[in-house]
Amino acid sequence: MMRQVCSAPGKIILFGEHFVVYNSRAILCAIDKRVEVTAQRRRNNTISIKSNMLSASIRPSTPHMVVDKRTRPFYYIAQSLGMADVEINIRSSLPSGAGLGSSSACCVATAGAVLPLSGMNRSILDVSIEAERTIQPSSSGADCAVCTHGGLIEYAIGTPPRQLDTPIPSDLKLIVANSGVNHNTGEMVARVRHVYKKYPKKFTILSKKADSLTSLAMDSINDIPKLGYLAASNQLLLEKIGISNNTLRQMIRIADRHSYGSKITGSGGGGCIVAITDDTNAHSTLMALSDAGYDSFVARITRTGAST
Numbered sequence: 001m002m003r004q005v006c007s008a009p010g011k012i013i014l015f016g017e018h019f020v021v022y023n024s025r026a027i028l029c030a031i032d033k034r035v036e037v038t039a040q041r042r043r044n045n046t047i048s049i050k051s052n053m054l055s056a057s058i059r060p061s062t063p064h065m066v067v068d069k070r071t072r073p074f075y076y077i078a079q080s081l082g083m084a085d086v087e088i089n090i091r092s093s094l095p096s097g098a099g100l101g102s103s104s105a106c107c108v109a110t111a112g113a114v115l116p117l118s119g120m121n122r123s124i125l126d127v128s129i130e131a132e133r134t135i136q137p138s139s140s141g142a143d144c145a146v147c148t149h150g151g152l153i154e155y156a157i158g159t160p161p162r163q164l165d166t167p168i169p170s171d172l173k174l175i176v177a178n179s180g181v182n183h184n185t186g187e188m189v190a191r192v193r194h195v196y197k198k199y200p201k202k203f204t205i206l207s208k209k210a211d212s213l214t215s216l217a218m219d220s221i222n223d224i225p226k227l228g229y230l231a232a233s234n235q236l237l238l239e240k241i242g243i244s245n246n247t248l249r250q251m252i253r254i255a256d257r258h259s260y261g262s263k264i265t266g267s268g269g270g271g272c273i274v275a276i277t278d279d280t281n282a283h284s285t286l287m288a289l290s291d292a293g294y295d296s297f298v299a300r301i302t303r304t305g306a307s308t
């Protein structure tokens with residue numbers, strides 16, 4: 001085989017970001033914005049990585065840790081799968097640095113495209129988590145799990161992702177609004193680690209609360225107002241671990257006037273919020289956030305994970 005294409009969805013974390021790194025459970029869903037990766041064999045003893053933002057050609061003998069962070073995970077995938085001459089083309093409809101899983105979706109789609117060419121018998125999820133950890137050593141793997149499997153999943157480190165088996169209510173509408181402030185997941189995870197180290201007992205209590213919210217939410221998927229209430233409760237925990245700021249708080253105030261509840265989604269510091277709505281308040285929530293100048297959209301949950 002000379003050429004393989006794989007696409008993977010972006011994601012929203014509905015419950016449990018950050019706490020999932022400390023073994024709490026999280027709920028994530030895949031959304032209908034995807035990245036597509038094409039991997040093609042070349043006979044030039046080079047691993048090439050191209051996207052609309054970058055272009056790099058790297059000798060396969062280069063240790064992955066010295067490769068630029070923007071291309072390192074993709075280079076790592078090719079190199080670790082023994083692909084000494086391959087060109088990887090990435091096309092994404094996901095904003096990067098916004099908490100919508102752009103980096104994980106790219107890792108998953110790259111693993112899905114390169115694995116069949118390599119002939120190696122490894123799972124897309126394992127390879128993509130390994131790749132993500134080359135830039136994010138403490139990554140929980142939650143983002144790669146939902147980008148691989150699609151749908152709505154419960155995730156905890158060390159256990160296989162659990163797909164929600166009941167149908168997702170058709171009137172559940174997730175409104176995503178982007179603060180426009182870029183964030184760096186590594187920095188936000190490090191900030192939370194600092195809080196964890198400084199206040200371990202307090203952090204453990206918050207983490208247990210986050211885990212209970214996840215469990216309640218998993219049992220309340222059909223009760224949209226309750227899901228909103230739980231999301232707002234989750235936001236209070238995220239405020240306490242220092243990943244919020246004035247812009248995000250302002251967005252949440254706007255969203256909460258119309259929706260059932262809203263929260264930061266992803267690592268915070270910038271990026272996006274998600275508001276839980278149904279057919280009765282989706283439009284007003286979307287308009288309020290858009291009118292306030294935030295790029296906003298209705299995210300549809302997709303069942304399609306990594307797909308070749």
Ligand code: MEV
Pocket residue numbers: 013016017018019020021099138139140141142143185189266267
């Ligand atoms: C980032 O999208 C999610 C975090 O929980 C980090 C992780 O799970 O590795 C902040």
